[in-house]
Amino acid sequence: MSAVVSPIREPLITGSKTYHDITEDICRPTETAPGLMWTIAMAVSVAGLACFAFSVFWTVYFGIGTWNLNRTIGWGWDITNFVWWIGIGHAGTLISAILLLFRQKWRTGVNRAAEAMTIFAVICAGQFPLIHMGRIWLAFFIFPYPNTRGPLWVNFNSPLLWDVFAISTYFTVSILFWYTGLVPDFATLRDRSTGMRRKIYNFLSFGWTGSAKHWQRFESLSLILAGLATPLVLSVHTIVSFDFATSVIPGWHTTIFPPYFVAGAIFSGFAMVLTLMLIARKVLHLEDYITIEHVESMNKVILLTGSIVGTAYLTELFISWYSGYIYEQFAFFNRALGPYWWSYFGMMACNVLSPQIFWFKKYRRSIFVTFFMSIFINIGMWFERFVIIATTLARDYIPSSWSYYVPTWVEIGIFVGSIGLFFVLFLLFTRVAPVVAIAEVKSILKSSGDQYRGKNAMPHHSHHDDDHGHH
């Protein structure tokens, strides 16, 4: 990121920090005992995780019949939750990869936590395809391995299998990208500690020294991984949308799904990042690194992607009428006025109407409004997937096959429990690893720290203009 920063940009690091301040502030949560808030949050999350474990055990032991899946409604909360979690994960990759390619310096305040969120969200998402198989002990069947049954191969033409490859690749690449950035930060933690702690961070930091050649390769690798991760994130959710789009059911069989799903994923992902960051910055005292500028930038992305999602909804409605195809027309009539009308209006209100509040700068920069909005959007996006899956399956081609779906306690337990799983992982992460990317924030200090830019900037000597040039 050697581009010159415009003088009208607001600072991204406040508090007149030095490099040492940055190290101290960000390492502190990993070096001090957890406070009351963390402990309570962890206790609640562990309870959620226990609920998850119990509900999954119940499902595997007694079978998928313990979910209310019945004829024509083959997918209920299971795939709704799968798509919801995967969508949430996409924001992390977008922040790290796509914003790196667009040279947006503000990504450095939130990318580490967002990438961690992606990995944990993908872990949660991956549970659902596994447990919805029924015979989870045969889960390895989905991989094409040489076997004695022919060999019997998997169906490479099926989007369900494309999902297997897409999610596995996405998970692997996300972990690699995240860990690559963590290595120098673990070295920072290593050099500040002693004894067993130092040994552990030494192992985790792979022997990092900060040599100039290593940094050069680091930047090259980060750029290429970002370039890879960008089409990857677009393709993964496109492939998830193909689970529906390649079917023949009205309301599912539509070419708008790939861009609609991707925009929706980014939309819900940013909302979850905001939910996490607004709490984390307060509890971990990182307000100087995750500033209102960061929050406003993320709200702008939410406004954009929310509007794309809203446009997609309206397009679907228009096309269903314009097509003249009675089944397609009915599918949307049913969504708005059928037995699940309440979920449709919830979705519309949360996803289309509520983000429009971010046209107003005052609300974009309000922590209070942003936090509530982020919760609404997460709920709204859950309803979007529910609307797509349950309402469509409840009323497809043949009226004699129409049915109604209500989740059982087992499915509710799995969903609520998956949120517990996610927060257990995230809370552990905040205690052992730096929540903000230390080295990356240091690299933008001279261009975006508030003593160099913005209202409080000190007049700079020519010395400090060296941060962008080759000489």
Added chain:
Amino acid sequence: MFHSKFNIQSFKIEIEMSQNKEILFGLYDDETYLMDAIRIANKEHLEIDDVYTPFPVHGLDHLLNLEESRLHIAGFVYGAMGTLTAFLFMSWVFTRDWPIIFGGKPYWSVPAFIPITFELTVLFCAIGMVVSYYTVNGLGPGVTIPTLHDRITDDKFCIAFQTNGASASDIGNLKEFLSKTGASLIDSKVI
């Protein structure tokens, strides 16, 4: 600059090229002082062993005449391997090994193979590049490289000279260079 030890039992390789390197180093408080110092070192034709910084400093690669990294070439090769593996394997399975008619589509349904081909390209490229990156850097789980000073990963910038077999006047020269360019700490260490 390879001074790490790999304990790869199967290969019995011990890369110990610079055992007992004597290093004279200086720590600077800011990257601008570091860059100025390196320019002066280049002018005086002093041979810098390595430079250590807490974050990547722009312009440093150019000043140190570091060769551009060729990771992207390796990445391309790995990615191409992924593409071929995926595409050829699926093609073989569905045309030669066990052709099945799915939804009335031809056996060799290339459009259906695209998603998995793309994913495997990205997967092979990412894994290959990351493994190559750690290998050429000499880093990895369990690798321990002695560092010169704990503040280098915090807020200090370091220029290191190798002084094995150097005369006292040479060392004095280097120390003078370090202090006149504004090093806040000058020290020596054997690593």
